[in-house]
Amino acid sequence: RKEVEQDPGPFNVPEGATVAFNCTYSNSASQSFFWYRQDCRKEPKLLMSVYSSGNEDGRFTAQLNRASQYISLLIRDSKLSDSATYLCVVHLRGKSTFGDGTTLTVKP
């Protein structure tokens, strides 16, 4: 079993749709959690950190459930520019473990 697992998708949604991505992690001692975005042939970039209390940044909402070892990302009112691969990242004592990503394509 991989340390960080994501549904690879692809998710194909129309503009304006709401889409949710899930991620599970295996190590209960994990300390920090993030969502990164990676565009095709580009480097990953931080989308948002994930906190136990949940956090929101505009159209993006991230949730962490430590008991279930589960992280989610919700994107509301999808834009064409949201098309990318979304990487779940779990950090423990200096080591960051990335999921394999979920690919989102937003269509007109």
Add this chain to the structure above:
Amino acid sequence: DTGVSQDPRHKITKRGQNVTFRCDPISEHNRLYWYRQTLGQGPEFLTYFQNEAQLEKSRLLSDRFSAERPKGSFSTLEIQRTEQGDSAMYLCASSPTSYLAGGPLEQFFGPGTRLTVL
């Protein structure tokens, strides 16, 4: 440009040759990471440095791989006796450290070095 830079951007080599990649992190960042990424996979952790100290190295890394950060600034990743399976994008990232939070802040990635082993 004050971001993370990597050199070269592309490297084509023959099996059995040695290659070395360089990463220049954001100057005030004391953590530096190396990752490897293949198509359809997320970045795979290789190693990381806190200043000049190499604090962790992936078990996946064979003895053919070595990384250094001699003065706590730039870092090099060397692959000896390259194999076709080494073909991948090699990503470097840097971050400051937040001791209060117990973990790193955002990691800033460089554009990567794409290695092709023929």
